[in-house]
Amino acid sequence: MAVEERDHHSGYLTTGHDWNGITELNRPVPKVIWLFLLVTFLSALILWILLPAWPLGTTFTRGLLGIDERAAIAENLADAAAARADWADRVAALSFEEIDADPALSRAAVETGRTLFGDNCAMCHGSAGLGGPGFPSLADRAWLWGGDRDAILETLRVGINSGHPDSRSSQMLAFGRDGILDRRSLLDVAAFVQSLSDPAVAQGAEADAVTAGAAVFAENCASCHGDAGKGGLEFGAPDLTDGFWIYGGDRQSIVTTLQQGRMGVMPAWEGRLSETDRGILAYYVHHLGSGAK
Amino acid sequence: MALVICALVAITGLAMAVAGHQDPLAAQGYVVLLFALAVGLVVINGYFAPAPDEERLRHYYDDPIKVGIILSMIWAVFGMFIGDWVAWLLAYPELTFDAAWASFGRLRPVHTTGVIFGFGGNALIATSYHVMQRTCRARMPGQLSAWFVLLGYNLFCLVAVSGYFIGITQSKEYAEPEWYADIWLVIVWVTYLVLYMRTLARRQEPHIYVANWYFLAFILVVAMLHIVNNLAVPVSLGSAKSYSAFSGVQDAMTQWWYGHNAVAFFLTAGFLGMMYYYLPKRAGRPIFSYRLSIISFWGITFFYMWAGSHHLHYTALPYWVQTLGMGFSIMLLVPSWASAGNALLTLNGAWHKVRDDATLRFMMVAAVFYGLSTFEGSFLAIRPVNALSHYTDWTIGHVHAGALGWVALITFGSIYALVPILWKRERMYSPVLVEVHFWLALAGSLIYVFAMWNSGIIQGLMWRTYNDSGTLAYSFVDSVVAMHPYYIARAFGGLLFLLGAIVGCYNIWKTIRQPSDEAVVLAGDHPADAVAEPAE
Numbered sequence: 001m002a003v004e005e006r007d008h009h010s011g012y013l014t015t016g017h018d019w020n021g022i023t024e025l026n027r028p029v030p031k032v033i034w035l036f037l038l039v040t041f042l043s044a045l046i047l048w049i050l051l052p053a054w055p056l057g058t059t060f061t062r063g064l065l066g067i068d069e070r071a072a073i074a075e076n077l078a079d080a081a082a083a084r085a086d087w088a089d090r091v092a093a094l095s096f097e098e099i100d101a102d103p104a105l106s107r108a109a110v111e112t113g114r115t116l117f118g119d120n121c122a123m124c125h126g127s128a129g130l131g132g133p134g135f136p137s138l139a140d141r142a143w144l145w146g147g148d149r150d151a152i153l154e155t156l157r158v159g160i161n162s163g164h165p166d167s168r169s170s171q172m173l174a175f176g177r178d179g180i181l182d183r184r185s186l187l188d189v190a191a192f193v194q195s196l197s198d199p200a201v202a203q204g205a206e207a208d209a210v211t212a213g214a215a216v217f218a219e220n221c222a223s224c225h226g227d228a229g230k231g232g233l234e235f236g237a238p239d240l241t242d243g244f245w246i247y248g249g250d251r252q253s254i255v256t257t258l259q260q261g262r263m264g265v266m267p268a269w270e271g272r273l274s275e276t277d278r279g280i281l282a283y284y285v286h287h288l289g290s291g292a293k
Numbered sequence: 294m295a296l297v298i299c300a301l302v303a304i305t306g307l308a309m310a311v312a313g314h315q316d317p318l319a320a321q322g323y324v325v326l327l328f329a330l331a332v333g334l335v336v337i338n339g340y341f342a343p344a345p346d347e348e349r350l351r352h353y354y355d356d357p358i359k360v361g362i363i364l365s366m367i368w369a370v371f372g373m374f375i376g377d378w379v380a381w382l383l384a385y386p387e388l389t390f391d392a393a394w395a396s397f398g399r400l401r402p403v404h405t406t407g408v409i410f411g412f413g414g415n416a417l418i419a420t421s422y423h424v425m426q427r428t429c430r431a432r433m434p435g436q437l438s439a440w441f442v443l444l445g446y447n448l449f450c451l452v453a454v455s456g457y458f459i460g461i462t463q464s465k466e467y468a469e470p471e472w473y474a475d476i477w478l479v480i481v482w483v484t485y486l487v488l489y490m491r492t493l494a495r496r497q498e499p500h501i502y503v504a505n506w507y508f509l510a511f512i513l514v515v516a517m518l519h520i521v522n523n524l525a526v527p528v529s530l531g532s533a534k535s536y537s538a539f540s541g542v543q544d545a546m547t548q549w550w551y552g553h554n555a556v557a558f559f560l561t562a563g564f565l566g567m568m569y570y571y572l573p574k575r576a577g578r579p580i581f582s583y584r585l586s587i588i589s590f591w592g593i594t595f596f597y598m599w600a601g602s603h604h605l606h607y608t609a610l611p612y613w614v615q616t617l618g619m620g621f622s623i624m625l626l627v628p629s630w631a632s633a634g635n636a637l638l639t640l641n642g643a644w645h646k647v648r649d650d651a652t653l654r655f656m657m658v659a660a661v662f663y664g665l666s667t668f669e670g671s672f673l674a675i676r677p678v679n680a681l682s683h684y685t686d687w688t689i690g691h692v693h694a695g696a697l698g699w700v701a702l703i704t705f706g707s708i709y710a711l712v713p714i715l716w717k718r719e720r721m722y723s724p725v726l727v728e729v730h731f732w733l734a735l736a737g738s739l740i741y742v743f744a745m746w747n748s749g750i751i752q753g754l755m756w757r758t759y760n761d762s763g764t765l766a767y768s769f770v771d772s773v774v775a776m777h778p779y780y781i782a783r784a785f786g787g788l789l790f791l792l793g794a795i796v797g798c799y800n801i802w803k804t805i806r807q808p809s810d811e812a813v814v815l816a817g818d819h820p821a822d823a824v825a826e827p828a829e
Contacts, residue, residue: 007579009642015583019502020427022573024583033585033634036627044620052613053620060613069612084763108762118768127770 088112092279096149096286106287113284116277120269129288134247134264139288142244144170144236147289151233152282159268160236167268170236172224174261181220181258188213189221190254196229196241197249294437295336302448303329309473312531317459321473321533324455328448352819353426357439359715361419362708364447365412366798369701372407373791379404380784384777394458402457402469408696409467409560411450416704417563418443418485421508423711424570425489428505429496430821438488445481449474461533465548467555468522472535475523482516497821503586507566510594514558522551542609549604557597560695561663564703565593565632571707572656573639576646581638585631592628596621603674606683615676622674626667633664651724651731655706658735662698666691681753686776690745697738697790705734705797712801714818722803726796733793740786748779 004016007025014023048054051063091099091109099106118127124135131137136144145155145168158166175181181189192213195201202210218227224237231239238246246264247257269278306329309322379400382388389395426433433439453470456462462469470478489512493501524538539547573580580586602610602618637660640647647657669691673682682688709727713720721727752772760766 009578014579017498017500017502019498020430020574022428022502022570022580024503024580024586027582027584029582029584029588029631033588033627033631036630040623040627044624047616047620047623051616052611053616055613060611063616067612080763087762111760111766112762112764115765115768115771118770122768122770 084112088276088280091283092276096283099283106283109280109283110287113280113287116273116281117284120273121281124266129285131246136246136264137244138285140244141289142239142242143233143289144231144238146233147286149282149286152285153278155266156273156278156281157268157270160266161263162266162268164268164270168236170263172237172257172262174259175220176255176259177261181216185212185216186255186258189216190251190258192217193221193229193240193254194249194251197243295440296333298441299329299333299336303333305329313533314531316532317456317461318473318531318533320459321452321456321461324452325448328451332444350432352432353423354433354436354439355423355715357436357443358419358422358711361415361422361443362712362715362801364443365415365419365704365708366794366801368407368411368415368450369794370791370798372404372409372412373787373794375400375407376404377784377787377791380780380787384780384784393460399457399460399462402462403454405467406450406453406457406469408701409555410453411447413560413564413700413704414446414450415443416708417508417511417559417567418446420567420570420707420711421489421512421563423715424502424504424566425492425508426820427818428502428570429492429498431492431495431497432820433488434491434495438484442481442485442488445477445484449478449481452477456533463523463525463535463537465522465537465551467552468519468548471533472523472525472527473533475519475525479516479520482512482519486512486516502569503580503583503590504566504569506590507562507569510590511558511563511566514554514562514594518551518554518558522547542611545605545608546602546610546614550598550601553601553604554597556695557593557600560700561597562593564700567707568636568656568660568703571703571710572636572653572660575650575653575656575706575710576640576643578639578641578643581635581641585635589628589631589635592625593632596625596628600625600674603679606674606676606679619674619676622671626671629667629671630664633660633667636660637664651727652706652709652721655702655709655731655734658731659699659703659706662694662702662738666695666699669694681757682749685749685752685756686745686779687749687753690742690749693745694738694742697734697741701790701794702734702738705730705794708797708801712804716805717809718804718807722800722807726800730793730796730800733789733796737786737788737790737793740789741783742786744779744782744786748776748783751775751779 004013004026005023006013007023010025010027012025012027015026017024048061049063050065051067052060053063054061087105087108090105094105099109117125117129121129125131125138126135129138131139136142143151145151145160155168158164158168160168160170162168173180176183176186188209190213191201191206191209195206195210195213217225217229221229224232224235225240226232226237229240231237238244243249245253247253247262269281273281303326306322306325306327309325310319311322313319313322378388379397382397382400389397393399422433422439449470452474456471456474457469461471463471468475489509493505493509525535526538527535537544569580569586599621600618602614603622606615606619637657640653640657643653647653673679673687673691682691709721712718752775755767755772755775756765756769758766
């Protein structure tokens with residue numbers, strides 16, 4: 001069976017086996033293969049001698065270089081923190097005006113604030129902080145809980161309706177669903193609320209509804225939103241006169257809000273972001289809003 | 294006997310449906326039941342056929358191979374369609390249509406299972422049946438176990454894929470099917486191993502051909518990996534959910550020992566078996582070096598086993614396990630290249646055929662991609678390189694260089710070589726369409742891989758770039774936005790690849806529909822023991 005044949009193309013003999021027409025040349029392994037095998041084996045060997053590699057029961061070979069990754073990472077983190085400590089700590093400590101007065105410090109805070117915002121806040125408030133349906137824009141003049149440094153820092157620390165023990169809490173009642181207002185009053189007050197930012201609504205066909213709505217508002221809404229509908233920072237109640245809307249300012253959206261109520265949530269960042277990072281973010285958020293001033 | 298098995302499977306399906314009536318398991322039970330009933334009907338139908346004469350024993354048993362090839366192509370189109378959908382989904386998230394079953398987390402395993410196990414697995418089973426009979430010059434013993442393995446395996450794939458859509462998964466990459474599907478696969482796989490060994494035992498050749506070493510390694514090691522990684526305790530016999538026997542870093546290491554060797558023995562060893570038969574056969578050339586075959590076989594089978602930990606660089610896995618895996622990954626390079634080299638150098642003296650014959654060119658380019666992706670694999674296993682590449686699209690590009698460029702191309706080449714032989718045609722219906730498929734597949738692979746290299750390296754760099762203030766310059770979302778154009782390019786490359794597979798299906802269909810040409814029966818294409826003892 002085993003009959004070696006000479007392959008005319010290569011000049012080598014076959015091994016003499018024939019598998020369904022397939023034969024094999026009895027050619028030695030090319031030298032270059034041995035060379036590369038040697039090189040890769042030696043590389044692995046050197047690697048294993050220098051670095052931790054082989055298990056020895058309950059321990060392992062430590063390697064001649066004595067590298068300990070756990071110590072190395074701790075050192076790297078400490079270095080990184082030290083490298084930015086000089087400016088980052090100042091951002092966390094200084095007032096917005098003082099930071100504004102130092103262009104280099106302000107630029108560093110905004111640069112870093114942008115990535116912090118992108119990784120932590122953008123999923124709700126948008127990459128540019130413009131908000132979206134249900135999530136307030138941070139780039140306008142309207143603040144629910146106040147736009148000064150202490151107010152922003154506190155909102156970041158405790159969140160809104162977040163479950164944090166000091167959480168800011170705010171709820172708009174479901175006036176329609178819970179039967180606090182009847183259908184007529186609800187539609188009237190919706191017309192009135194829209195007229196606060198859009199005086200044209202008060203003219204013409206709906207003038208009566210707006211007048212009736214004003215009475216409903218004074219009785220049911222003014223306690224949080226204020227007699228003039230200017231909102232109240234102590235309750236996180238939005239200003240209804242400024243033309244900025246969280247859940248939409250068209251009639252249907254206003255009616256929906258009145259019908260089912262609202263209770264937006266912002267997580268608390270204490271325990272998730274360091275005080276320094278929250279300081280940087282506060283400045284960044286303030287910076288976003290200052291464009292609109 | 295076949296009917297008894299169908300009945301048993303149907304009863305199991307019914308039992309699953311009853312036991313899990315308040316659980317997703319019930320739906321899986323119905324899938325099993327319907328599958329068993331359908332196969333049972335086909336078997337009953339065949340009961341009234343005239344008894345086969347002894348003449349059949351003088352030929353190889355090729356019927357399950359034909360069915361396997363067709364199933365493989367169906368899975369290919371299905372799996373690649375889902376894959377391309379997922380690719381577009383990553384560029385345009387609204388393509389999930391707000392449906393739970395169409396979310397990324399469910400479609401992705403459908404894609405991977407569809408192409409790896411559906412397309413690749415069926416192709417491996419079919420070609421291994423063909424190669425083992427031919428190179429042993431022996432008809433496989435019996436017919437039942439060959440059908441049991443093929444159809445049982447497809448039932449496994451079907452149960453797995455239908456389960457993902459309704460949210461069943463054990464969340465282990467490439468090992469997502471739950472405990473009942475895993476147990477079924479063990480039964481099927483052990484039967485496969487026994488069938489392969491029994492055919493080898495009947496061989497009429499003194500030596501066992503290289504391709505058979507690889508197929509055997511593939512079957513044996515996959516059995517071992519599958520059993521160990523899927524050790525789990527079901528919540529109850531009426532529940533689809535189970536809990537793994539491993540937890541924490543042991544679970545991660547077991548999973549990647551499995552995952553890496555699934556690539557090694559499912560997606561490499563088996564397909565090397567394919568290459569070692571169809572490439573020299575088609576080229577009409579002897580293997581470049583028998584001794585090189587030995588070195589690369591033992592190199593690959595030994596070193597792959599140790600390299601899995603390089604998937605867990607810079608994780609909670611102890612540092613020493615990472616360096617150990619990294620060393621073995623480097624040592625793995627040369628045996629891998631020796632295989633690719635052995636294949637390419639076998640073509641010496643037949644390069645004019647490579648130029649003219651797209652089928653052989655499929656296999657040649659596959660060997661080149663194999664060489665490239667094994668180099669890339671060893672390179673990415675080096676920790677500092679991995680620090681850049683890990684978790685980025687570079688990994689996706691690497692996997693697809695192997696999956697599209699190597700696995701799919703060698704499979705298409707082998708299928709184009711095999712189909713005319715099986716159906717006794719002179720050649721494929723249209724060599725031009727084979728050519729079209731080749732260029733679509735090559736262009737698709739290259740676009741895909743280049744897009745992912747770019748996006749992966751950009752991602753990796755964006756994640757590690759610091760600004761002057763000493764903090765990271767980009768947020769994660771910035772890197773997602775930067776990926777958008779590459780994701781579109783990747784989806785386009787995938788589309789080309791899918792179109793190629795559809796062209797291939799059409800060509801195979803037309804080849805089968807051509808009138809048979811009995812004159813093409815290859816001389817000597819029958820077992821050596823043509824008058825051997827009847828199979829049981």
